[in-house]
Amino acid sequence: MSAKPGAESAKAEEVGKPRVRDRIFETASDLFYRHGIRAVGVDAIAQEAGTNKMSFYRSFASKDDLVAEYLRDQEKEYFAWWDEAIAPYAGNPRRQLEALFEAYLDLAKFKAKADCGCKTSRGCALGNAAVEIPEDNELLGGIVHAYKTEIRRRLRKLARELGAREPDTLGDALMLLMEGGYYTRLTYPQNTGPVAAIARAARVLIDAHLA
Amino acid sequence: MSAKPGAESAKAEEVGKPRVRDRIFETASDLFYRHGIRAVGVDAIAQEAGTNKMSFYRSFASKDDLVAEYLRDQEKEYFAWWDEAIAPYAGNPRRQLEALFEAYLDLAKFKAKADCGCKTSRGCALGNAAVEIPEDNELLGGIVHAYKTEIRRRLRKLARELGAREPDTLGDALMLLMEGGYYTRLTYPQNTGPVAAIARAARVLIDAHLA
DNA sequence: TTAAAATGTGACTGACCGGTAACACACATT
DNA sequence: AATGTGTGTTACCGGTCAGTCACATTTTAA
Numbered sequence A, B: 001m002s003a004k005p006g007a008e009s010a011k012a013e014e015v016g017k018p019r020v021r022d023r024i025f026e027t028a029s030d031l032f033y034r035h036g037i038r039a040v041g042v043d044a045i046a047q048e049a050g051t052n053k054m055s056f057y058r059s060f061a062s063k064d065d066l067v068a069e070y071l072r073d074q075e076k077e078y079f080a081w082w083d084e085a086i087a088p089y090a091g092n093p094r095r096q097l098e099a100l101f102e103a104y105l106d107l108a109k110f111k112a113k114a115d116c117g118c119k120t121s122r123g124c125a126l127g128n129a130a131v132e133i134p135e136d137n138e139l140l141g142g143i144v145h146a147y148k149t150e151i152r153r154r155l156r157k158l159a160r161e162l163g164a165r166e167p168d169t170l171g172d173a174l175m176l177l178m179e180g181g182y183y184t185r186l187t188y189p190q191n192t193g194p195v196a197a198i199a200r201a202a203r204v205l206i207d208a209h210l211a
Numbered sequence C: 001t002t003a004a005a006a007t008g009t010g011a012c013t014g015a016c017c018g019g020t021a022a023c024a025c026a027c028a029t030t
Numbered sequence D: 001a002a003t004g005t006g007t008g009t010t011a012c013c014g015g016t017c018a019g020t021c022a023c024a025t026t027t028t029a030a
Helices: A009-015 A020-035 A042-048 A053-059 A063-089 A093-104 A107-111 A125-132 A138-161 A167-185 A194-210 B007-015 B020-035 B042-048 B053-059 B063-089 B093-104 B107-111 B125-132 B138-161 B167-185 B194-208
Strands: none
Touching: A020 A042, A020 A053, A020 A063, A042 A053, A063 A093, A063 A125, A063 A138, A093 A138, A093 A167, A093 A194, A125 A138, A125 A167, A125 B125, A138 A167, A167 A194, A167 B167, A167 B194, A194 B167, A194 B194, B020 B042, B020 B053, B020 B063, B042 B053, B063 B093, B063 B125, B063 B138, B093 B138, B093 B167, B093 B194, B125 B138, B125 B167, B138 B167, B167 B194
16 A cells, blocks of 8 residues: 655655654644544544554544644634735735735635645635534634634724724624635635635625725 | 325324334434534434434435435525525515525524524534535535525525626625625524624625615 | 234444554664 | 664454344234
8 A cells, every 4th residue: 555655764754754743743634624524533644644543642642632733733824824914014904804805715725735636625624623523522612713713803803993884793794704705615616606706795895884 | 094105194293203214304404413414323313213223224225315315405494494584575686685684693593493402503504514525425515516506596696686786796795694604603602603794794795786 | 803014123244433552673872 | 782762563442333134013004
């Protein structure tokens, strides 16, 4: 099944062969995002990472432990993208919001690895996790909740800085657009779905709350 | 008595003990919606329905078979709600759209059984299924895709009847709101999330496309 | 009444789940 | 040479998954 990629011991370790833990994490993140959390077992992760289950449990206390780290990492990446998108327009909330929704259409590219091979983007890692996480899992559920709430806070804040009438309402409306974009991306390849209309819709909402 | 074997079952249904198949289907629908499809096994369904796995497989060829029926039934229910919401305003697409988004806030009540006990609504059954369905499952994936496309078609049609500029864009924007509402309902109890802003946002979008 | 249809029961398969134990091996430092 | 660390290997645990079997029982229709 898996032939060794010919990497020799000492040098390869430093250059192109990250520590087992990192390989496992990268592999798991990829598999979780593409196939969902429940659908990916620890054995599959270990094998795909070129190691075995025992090494998995030397690095992670449990699967949930890894999932929690995965979710936190996805959140970090997402807000990194966010900050990057609005950075060029600091002090101009209107431009920041527009930039955000225009960049949104390229988000799939930002996330997806080149060799993903998915026909459709898989939308929001955290949001999808909310579907799979059982109700009584407070650890994972809390991570998702905090993430969504931070998005909500940021959008409402931008709406306030914008000087919008009813900034909270505008922020929430914009959030609905974003979340809807993720959700529909699960079904429609890339930007062929309703998400194509997101930037214009955002602009319309913003204008209406400024008039 | 009549020789038709289907007629008698109606009696038992009324009395309070529906046929096993129906009990299984109702129970499964409830469990699938609340906990997700992957999280619910056939054994759990059978037990919760007061029967056993063998009776399950006498009624359904496979779990996927049941899931397909569940999804189709959810779609039917959803569009029944939709038609009911817009019926009073036939010929007035503007009022129909508004009614749709106002009724949306009560949708959770429409779906949820009284004894559900969920802290949060579970949003859209079909949309959530899209997260759990593996990419190569064309049967289930196709059902979800057809459902989303029908929503899109209906919203675009209403936007066209409305006489909106760029009706497809407006329809898609409204769809983003709807889908976003479902998605965020997974995380926020009932209407405490951004979904509370959905009716106003829809109105703003509609107005802007009419001006 | 009687036979057929519907349903219940428990055991079973083979695969997979998350997680663990015991041991072997390579290598880097000292 | 000795030691410790990181890793690989194999087998195993108890549990659950979807799905099937033979057979007993109840319900229903003729």
